[in-house]
Amino acid sequence: MQLSREKELFLDILRHSLWNEGVYHFQHSNDNDDPIVSRILKIATDQTLLGIVGNTLLNNTEGVSIEKKKGIKLGYKILKIQTRHSMVESVIESLSNDFSNKGIDLFLLKGEGVGSLYPDPTLRQSGDIDLFVGKEHYNEGKKFLDSIKDQDKSFSESAKHFECHYKNISVELHKYSDKFKFRPCQDRYFQNLTVEEMRSSNRTLKCGSSEIKIPTAYFDAIFSLEHLWNHMLKGGVGLRQVCDWSMILHSYGKELDINKLEVDLKKCHLYEAWQYIGYIAVNFIGLPKDECPLYSENNRVSSTA
Secondary structure: OOOHHHHHHHHHHHHHHHHOOOOOOOOHHHOHHHHHHHHHHHHHOOOOOHHHHHHHHOOOOOOOOHHHHHHHHHHHHHHHHHHHHHHHHHHHHHHHHHHOOOOOOOEEEHHHHHHHOOOOOHOOOOOOOOEOOOOHHHHHHHHHHHOOOOOOOEHHHHHHOOEEOOOOEEEEEEEEOOOOOOOOHHHHHHHHHHHHHHHOOOOOEEEEEEEEEEHHHHHHHHHHHHHHHHHHHOOOOOOHHHHHHHHHHHHHHOOHHHHHHHHHHHHHHHHHHHHHHHHHHHHHHHHOOOHOOOOOOOOOHEEEE
16 A cells, blocks of 8 residues: 555654654655645544644654744644543543442443553543443443533433533443444343453553553453444544554553454454454554464455555
């Protein structure tokens, strides 16, 4: 696949930002021109990676020229990303304490739990907060969250979760991590896998004075893939979600039970998705091959990816 110069440079800077390996470089004389830097920042914005890529550009040692006003504006945007990260962590801390006081077991899905694996978690653009309570505590948890939600904001409920705003942050309270409405066998298997992995997890994330439970790294790897694959099939996905999955594998890929992983992925109809996204993660994001279990370079995977 032939990429434009700005896309090549964007990926070069992204790989340097994530792995701190090698030094990204602007090979041609016009690469330092403001227009190409602006196009790189536009790509970063579209892929929800502005904090990570923008921070590298602002703090580079390669003499990349960013016009002064644009540099100030970029710095302000990065500060906003970091401020939102702090706001999200504060809301997680508050909800974790509140649910704990109610005796409701709570898990944090995706988001800041995965974000903690980045070199600088504050530069990852935060989205909404996904909390998992499961079927047993869902009604109690929903009733409580409904009582403290922002009353001036809209809310909704689906078969999967209750969604509202709390302190101006979107919060989803999950009865199920995900649902496969038209694939009952896959749905049943995935629900059992979710319960099994939640029960066996002893991982936590510290947010302020509180610690909130997070799923096993094994579940994170499968669930993050399922989530981004679902978005990709429905209309598109940003590279940030591929980066999230890559950071999970970077930290835990060598520890995953490959035999169990292959069985679970095939049962959940995610085996080919794993290989497609794995090819992208290795060849574009820079994830080392030996950290990506079940990695494949067969022609069908590489040509499709």
